[in-house]
Amino acid sequence: MAPLILSRYTVVSALGKGLDETYRALRDRRSGLRPCDFEDVAIKTYIGRVEGLEDVPVGGPPSKGLAQFDCRNNRLALLGLQQDGFASAALEARERYGAHRVAVILGSSTSGILETEHAYRHRDPATGALPASYLTGHRYTHNMFSVAHFVRTYLGLRGPAMVISTACSSSAKAFATAARFIEAGFCDAAVVGGVDSLCQTILYGFASLELLACGPCRPCDEERDGLTLGESAGFALLEKSGRAGPPGAVALLGYGESSDGYHMSHPHPEGAGAIGAMQGALRRSGLQPGDIDYINLHGTATRANDGIEDKAVTSVFGPSTPCSSTKGWTGHTLGAAGITEAVIAALCLTRSFVPGTLNTTRVDSSLRSHVLLESQEQPVRRVLSNIFGFGGNNCSVILGLF
Amino acid sequence: MRVYVDGMGMLGPGLVGWEPSRLILAGDVGYHETPPPDPPASVLPPNERRRSSDCVRWAVHVAQEAIEQAETDPKTLATVFACSDGEMGILNQLCTTLAMSERVVSPTLFHQSVHNAAAGYWSIATRCQQSSTALSCYDWSFGSGLLEAAAYVCTEEKTVLLVAYDLPPPIPLYAARPLHGGYAVALVLTPHRSRRSVVQLDLALQVRASDTDTRMLDPALEALRCGNPAARALPLCSAIAKTHPAQVHLDYLEDQSIVIGVEPCRS
Numbered sequence: 001m002a003p004l005i006l007s008r009y010t011v012v013s014a015l016g017k018g019l020d021e022t023y024r025a026l027r028d029r030r031s032g033l034r035p036c037d038f039e040d041v042a043i044k045t046y047i048g049r050v051e052g053l054e055d056v057p058v059g060g061p062p063s064k065g066l067a068q069f070d071c072r073n074n075r076l077a078l079l080g081l082q083q084d085g086f087a088s089a090a091l092e093a094r095e096r097y098g099a100h101r102v103a104v105i106l107g108s109s110t111s112g113i114l115e116t117e118h119a120y121r122h123r124d125p126a127t128g129a130l131p132a133s134y135l136t137g138h139r140y141t142h143n144m145f146s147v148a149h150f151v152r153t154y155l156g157l158r159g160p161a162m163v164i165s166t167a168c169s170s171s172a173k174a175f176a177t178a179a180r181f182i183e184a185g186f187c188d189a190a191v192v193g194g195v196d197s198l199c200q201t202i203l204y205g206f207a208s209l210e211l212l213a214c215g216p217c218r219p220c221d222e223e224r225d226g227l228t229l230g231e232s233a234g235f236a237l238l239e240k241s242g243r244a245g246p247p248g249a250v251a252l253l254g255y256g257e258s259s260d261g262y263h264m265s266h267p268h269p270e271g272a273g274a275i276g277a278m279q280g281a282l283r284r285s286g287l288q289p290g291d292i293d294y295i296n297l298h299g300t301a302t303r304a305n306d307g308i309e310d311k312a313v314t315s316v317f318g319p320s321t322p323c324s325s326t327k328g329w330t331g332h333t334l335g336a337a338g339i340t341e342a343v344i345a346a347l348c349l350t351r352s353f354v355p356g357t358l359n360t361t362r363v364d365s366s367l368r369s370h371v372l373l374e375s376q377e378q379p380v381r382r383v384l385s386n387i388f389g390f391g392g393n394n395c396s397v398i399l400g401l402f
Numbered sequence: 403m404r405v406y407v408d409g410m411g412m413l414g415p416g417l418v419g420w421e422p423s424r425l426i427l428a429g430d431v432g433y434h435e436t437p438p439p440d441p442p443a444s445v446l447p448p449n450e451r452r453r454s455s456d457c458v459r460w461a462v463h464v465a466q467e468a469i470e471q472a473e474t475d476p477k478t479l480a481t482v483f484a485c486s487d488g489e490m491g492i493l494n495q496l497c498t499t500l501a502m503s504e505r506v507v508s509p510t511l512f513h514q515s516v517h518n519a520a521a522g523y524w525s526i527a528t529r530c531q532q533s534s535t536a537l538s539c540y541d542w543s544f545g546s547g548l549l550e551a552a553a554y555v556c557t558e559e560k561t562v563l564l565v566a567y568d569l570p571p572p573i574p575l576y577a578a579r580p581l582h583g584g585y586a587v588a589l590v591l592t593p594h595r596s597r598r599s600v601v602q603l604d605l606a607l608q609v610r611a612s613d614t615d616t617r618m619l620d621p622a623l624e625a626l627r628c629g630n631p632a633a634r635a636l637p638l639c640s641a642i643a644k645t646h647p648a649q650v651h652l653d654y655l656e657d658q659s660i661v662i663g664v665e666p667c668r669s
Contacts, residue, residue, distance in 0.1 A: 109516065113497075129574055138578035138579060139540065139579075142578075145538045148539075158657040160655075161539060161546070161655060165488070166517070166536050167516045167518055176533075177553075180550075180557045183557045184557055185403075201500065201515070204500060205507055205509075205512030207507070208507040210509075257534075258531055258532065258533060259521075259534045260525070261477075263526065264513045264523070264526070389518075391518040393521070
């Protein structure tokens with residue numbers, strides 16, 4: 001494929017707001033994970049919570065119609081749009097291409113379901129009805145399209161829009177759809193990314209599957225005992241290289257998408273889908289396995305994921321390509337993991353380092369891939385990022401310096 | 403952007419299967435709005451079917467019908483599943499549980515709650531390892547799905563199964579999203595014309611100047627179209643059902659329009 005430039009990108013997670021805070025936390029090995037203090041959740045686990053979301057409603061003048069979008073997920077989206085000049089860059093793109101020519105393709109797995117959880121606690125005792133304010137706001141908060149609708153409204157964009165919701169792979173797949181839309185001529189540029197925020201559904205849901213670690217997650221560790229949930233919002237402005245490609249810019253070089261066709265919540269035992277996604281990304285970018293300097297693993301720290309991903313990675317890349325999981329810093333931010341780890345990949349490229357694997361002390365001896373525990377300063381030209389999700393939905397993206 | 407339709411599946415009130423629906427949508431047979439039976443969705447293994455949600459059964463049932471008509475192997479097809487509201491029945495159960503003092507969530511319910519549940523069940527039932535995308539665009543989810551599927555067909559030169567479905571949520575969520583009927587539609591879209599091709603579609607995205615949506619003539623079908631996001635597909639399906647060329651305008655978001663030229667491949 002012709003490379004597409006990430007002309008601006010940003011992320012907000014438990015590590016902090018924007019590129020600099022994220023980079024510093026990675027460099028200083030400062031985790032964003034803490035003992036679970038989300039609402040009244042009574043689960044012994046850690047979370048990657050973004051500070052202050054409880055206190056900053058989505059507002060603005062009534063004429064803009066933004067207040068109706070107020071919910072934790074859209075607050076997180078707004079915080080993301082405000083970092084690293086992302087909103088200004090999107091507005092410049094709007095001027096350059098026209099509002100109808102800029103798409104909004106975002107990923108989310110649970111949208112604003114937290115609003116529905118709250119509404120169910122306030123049902124009318126006599127009729128069981130949900131609160132009236134919830135009913136009118138549902139479209140703008142919980143409906144799966146909400147976050148793309150909000151971002152599109154906030155930025156005044158009028159191009160194609162959608163929310164991709166394929167569980168954890170959602171915002172990685174947003175890159176693939178945006179690339180197709182640009183190639184198909186449906187738009188000239190796209191705001192891609194994803195937003196997922198903490199809610200009771202995912203905390204109690206993952207607990208029911210017995211997939212939550214008691215402490216901060218330890219990807220690839222011999223003693224790993226599950227994942228840690230987090231929340232994040234990330235965005236990238238994707239454009240053709242002709243109009244936006246200064247040398248040294250970060251570019252999307254390839255993507256690969258696949259399904260396991262195996263089980264809703266267990267990965268394919270041989271990693272068939274994961275292998276297909278990585279090979280697809282290599283094929284599309286015209287690169288060989290040896291051209292990849294670093295692999296950002298899905299690396300959730302569940303027993304099954306890390307073992308099977310290791311099989312898949314070594315079958316495509318052999319045992320020597322450096323790889324690590326950054327989920328010990330951010331937690332697993334589900335539908336926003338794809339954009340979060342794409343932005344981390346961009347930081348690796350522009351700041352010449354590869355992160356290690358935080359919280360992990362001894363790599364599982366059954367793993368054959370080259371798992372880094374310590375960060376390394378080194379030039380990085382191409383990064384492959386893996387994201388695998390429920391439903392057996394897989395996506396790999398390759399980012400590189402243009 | 404040109405694609406060919408090789409197979410169709412449909413399920414809705416009074417619209418049970420593509421062949422009978424085709425006659426209704428072509429205007430050859432009158433429309434009577436009657437609730438459809440629970441779809442067999444026989445592609446699902448019995449234990450998966452027993453656990454599946456209504457949404458999943460509706461979606462995979464129309465998918466199966468379209469695949470059979472297109473005489474194609476589902477293993478080879480990328481999929482796009484478009485749905486505005488997802489698994490509202492499951493979410494109702496989860497949120498009810500989470501509002502109780504003992505929040506004992508069922509692991510099966512949790513994995514069924516994802517927006518890509520139907521896409522997942524389909525790929526598992528057919529052992530398909532191709533790309534699978536599940537998306538939402540509120541009332542314009544069918545339009546977004548059509549664009550995503552068409553872009554995939556044309557840029558990847560591969561056949562895509564597009565499925566759109568939305569079912570009315572249970573009480574009390576129904577008050578938040580009072581969808582009309584239940585409706586599901588599937589189209590097998592291919593890059594090349596073959597003996598199986600039913601129609602040729604030429605798609606373009608345009609800025610919408612005014613309200614140009616193609617409507618259904620029958621008031622009951624028009625009510626279904628307006629009341630269910632997946633049923634926004636009805637004017638296109640109606641043009642496919644007829645045997646003469648037509649142009650369909652599909653409103654897309656508040657400001658765009660998908661203009662579709664429909665040309666029959668068989669006389």
